[in-house]
Amino acid sequence: MRAAIIGGTGYGAIELIRLMNNHPYLEIGSVVSNSQAGNGFSESYPHLTEIINQPLESFNADRLAKENDIVFLATPSGVSSKLAPVLVDNGIKVIDLSGDFRLRSQTEYETWYKHSAPEEKYLSQAVYGLSEIYAEEIKGAALIANPGCYPTATSLGLLPILKANLADSQSIIIDAKSGVSGAGRGLSLTSHYAEINENLKAYKLGAHQHIPEIEQVLTDETGNPITVTFTTHLVPMSRGIMITAYVNVTEKISTNTIHDLYKKFYENHPFVRVRPTGTYPSTKEVSGSNYCDIGLHVDPRTNRLTIISVIDNLVKGAAGQAIQNANIMNDWDVRTGLNSIPMYP
Ligand SMILES: NC(=O)C1=CN([C@@H]2O[C@H](COP(=O)(O)OP(=O)(O)OC[C@H]3O[C@@H](n4cnc5c(N)ncnc54)[C@H](OP(=O)(O)O)[C@@H]3O)[C@@H](O)[C@H]2O)C=CC1
Numbered sequence: 470m471r472a473a474i475i476g477g478t479g480y481g482a483i484e485l486i487r488l489m490n491n492h493p494y495l496e497i498g499s500v501v502s503n504s505q506a507g508n509g510f511s512e513s514y515p516h517l518t519e520i521i522n523q524p525l526e527s528f529n530a531d532r533l534a535k536e537n538d539i540v541f542l543a544t545p546s547g548v549s550s551k552l553a554p555v556l557v558d559n560g561i562k563v564i565d566l567s568g569d570f571r572l573r574s575q576t577e578y579e580t581w582y583k584h585s586a587p588e589e590k591y592l593s594q595a596v597y598g599l600s601e602i603y604a605e606e607i608k609g610a611a612l613i614a615n616p617g618c619y620p621t622a623t624s625l626g627l628l629p630i631l632k633a634n635l636a637d638s639q640s641i642i643i644d645a646k647s648g649v650s651g652a653g654r655g656l657s658l659t660s661h662y663a664e665i666n667e668n669l670k671a672y673k674l675g676a677h678q679h680i681p682e683i684e685q686v687l688t689d690e691t692g693n694p695i696t697v698t699f700t701t702h703l704v705p706m707s708r709g710i711m712i713t714a715y716v717n718v719t720e721k722i723s724t725n726t727i728h729d730l731y732k733k734f735y736e737n738h739p740f741v742r743v744r745p746t747g748t749y750p751s752t753k754e755v756s757g758s759n760y761c762d763i764g765l766h767v768d769p770r771t772n773r774l775t776i777i778s779v780i781d782n783l784v785k786g787a788a789g790q791a792i793q794n795a796n797i798m799n800d801w802d803v804r805t806g807l808n809s810i811p812m813y814p
């Protein structure tokens with residue numbers, strides 16, 4: 470199956486290429502670049518020399534639909550909302566890595582993203598691609614809204630306890646940290662070496678676009694309107710996300726019991742690894758892989774559960790989950806092309 474990638478010279482796109490290169494059924498088809506059309510790939514990414522030789526193309530929806538079977542949009546929010554409709558109307562399946570089709574409400578989208586929402590007609594047909602939770606819906610979808618990196622780690626970490634009705638759903642605090650590649654390849658003062666090296670920064674307090682996304686999933690899955698306190702931090706590393714979530718449990722319950730509950734919840738989901746009690750995952754232990762690793766601890770003094778959830782933002786947080794969704798859409802084993810062991814150290 471030929472897969473086109475749009476946003477060709479961004480970090481999401483090259484991660485798609487790295488993963489697709491080892492996928493037995495997905496062949497890298499057209500690679501579209503807005504800024505580098507006509508140039509060779511290795512001019513932007515010399516590490517791909519003699520591996521990916523095709524020239525970068527400009528966007529042409531008719532040609533893309535004729536020459537490819539599926540399109541991955543690795544473009545910024547506000548750009549995907551313009552490109553996806555043209556592709557869907559051309560009858561090609563689309564997996565969008567941006568935030569454009571994740572929120573069902575246009576008003577919510579415009580409040581948090583600060584630009585115009587996609588058309589209702591396309592929003593209503595988009596399926597939220599949190600692979601472990603929505604596989605049935607993903608199977609038949611024409612347009613997938615691939616989840617955000619922070620919402621992936623957060624939702625997978627919180628859903629088992631919330632769905633078991635063992636937590637006070639209004640007590641959730643999420644402390645989130647990301648490596649700099651989460652902000653993409655574009656240059657900015659925040660990701661400038663001297664600004665981020667040996668530094669730790671909190672950002673977008675109360676204004677992060679992933680807040681409504683997290684609240685939407687948790688609310689949908691529990692049936693209770695949930696609001697969360699969510700604070701993001703930029704850490705001086707290239708890849709990786711760690712979320713530390715705190716939630717009050719509503720009855721006396723041990724870490725072992727909660728651990729068993731999580732193991733059961735994810736027993737048929739090979740990419741979520743629930744760590745043994747007393748051990749907590751680190752970002753390097755999932756780096757370069759599609760795993761989400763979860764560690765759990767209940768403090769009996771406070772009756773509060775601490776959840777540590779780690780992913781690689783570019784893999785499970787973006788390109789890896791997108792490929793996992795393509796696997797689900799095509800009825801291939803979810804692990805297809807995603808078997809690589811995390812890169813350690
Ligand atoms: N980085 C991450 O960890 C994650 C990213 N995402 C989302 O995935 C998407 C891609 O992210 P990422 O690759 O990191 O971002 P980058 O900034 O690295 O890449 C985005 C690419 O999109 C293309 N682009 C930029 N502006 C325009 C435009 N106006 N019109 C058309 N194309 C444009 C550019 O490539 P070219 O000029 O070659 O077309 C650019 O390199 C974003 O929506 C992001 O929010 C989601 C989860 C995690």
Ligand SMILES: CC(=O)N[C@@H](CCC(=O)OP(=O)(O)O)C(=O)O
Pocket residue numbers: 546566567568616617618619647648649650651652678679701703
């Ligand atoms: C470190 C960093 O800046 N991360 C980005 C993550 C953005 C992202 O992945 O965008 P989506 O909204 O498409 O998920 C941020 O916090 O905004």
